[in-house]
Amino acid sequence: MAFELELISPIEVAKDIALAVQEYTLLAGQSLANFFRRPLYMGDMLQQADLIGVGSLPIVVLTGLSVGALLALNSASTLQRFGGITLIGQLVSLGMVTELGPLITGLMVAGRNASGMASELGSMIVTEQIDAMRALGTDPTKKLITPRIGATAFMLFFLTIIADLLGLIGGYAVAHLIFGLNSRQYWTSVWQILVFRDVFTGLIKPVLFGFIISTVGCYYGMSTRGGTQGVGRSTTQAVVASSVLILVVDFFVTKLIFAIFGYR
């Protein structure tokens, strides 16, 4: 049996990408505008906040602790060489609060919730539940997407704070138990190194990441075609796209904040 490889025109690919970007932008814009239009589904938003926030807590706790501990462990070997082991708190603090806390939390929640949103909405699409909702006079973007965006952005903010704190605790455990660093010394350096810019950077990122996770997850869910196989494809694409987008946006946000506030 001969297999023929179908050649895809680069122009068609470019058109498809442009169309996807346009549809994503429209969906994200409309969902944001829904925050200022009635009805606002507060009940659904609270339910999503519980699913996304409370549901993600265990993985955020575990990854926060691990990343903080690993950061301390890896940086300690270098710091020890220069006799700067006391700086371990500063390194963990800066790393966790400005970068790793928001990033790791974002990626973890993306893996858990962007996939969940894409599969849930995708299943609703293929079983005509979204059409049924529209036919029953309810706007699915208001009822399903806007609450997910609000809940993810809101909860990711607090999850990141929790991850930051646990990262610092993880770092402390390593610094104190393995390298014998004094508690007061560690926590003072943790506190002293942070300035407004660092905290601002660390808290603005999760809001953006939450927006990315929810809009990408919902976009892939709502654009699902082709039955259960399509749902699986959407789920995978949602996780990949949201993770990549988080990393790209993280770079540009960091650069922008450096441009606004200047380097340290």
Added chain:
Amino acid sequence: MPVLPIEAPAPSVTTPSGYAIEFDNVSIAFDEKVVLQNISFRLPHGETKAVFGVAGSGKSTMLKMAMGLLRPDSGRIFVLGEEVTQMTEDELFELRRRVGIVFQESALFDSLKVYENVGFRLTEEHVPAQEIERRVREVLRFVELERTYDMYPSELSGGMRRRVAIARAIITEPEVLLYDSPTGGLDPVTSNTIIELIMKQRDVYKTSALLVTHRLQDAFTMATHQFDQATNQMVALPKGQHCDVPMSFLILRDSKVIFDGDAHALATSRDEYIREYIS
């Protein structure tokens, strides 16, 4: 299979406000495949029109366009006097409150219980909880499924899900009902129950309806039977007698309407394809 009545056609009821649904030269294509081409027909108020066609002939697409869920490439669609093809999504949400639809696979919200599914529209309209419960129970009683009130759709059989979907569609007493293959994939006994239910809705509430089906016998049953409220079951009409509610037929073939008329016209049609189809 019931025999089609071939006596004089029953007069259709057309109110001065126009038609319940009107398609005017509607065309739609998906990925350059023409599904419907220059389709025109009218559904007068109070009439039930059965739509036939082979799989993929655009029957479901037609219903989705009537509901504004799909936009045609060209042509105009009027529902209850309003031009659906010119309306924004927000305007459509208002219109859809006056139209009920039963989807092919029921499309019940699987994470909601039966009473939440049936009362969904009322909940969205902020109707008091007690009123919602009363109306949900009433409509579930109509479809004879009150016992399923607290169950999830996954706990129901295919036929029960269709009946719940009908209950959800009729709870707000819509002016028009759209049925998308309500008996598709069901056994003959269950199909009969669903048809009896649709007939009950037609004869008790006189709702205009578009009934998409691939089962000719369903439409024939509807044309030759009437729902008797006293015995709570459908009864065959005596030969020569018409149902109080007009019934018509529309047949699609090769993206076009090849027949639009009543049972009399259908039974006396000389078109070979139609004769073969109804034989």
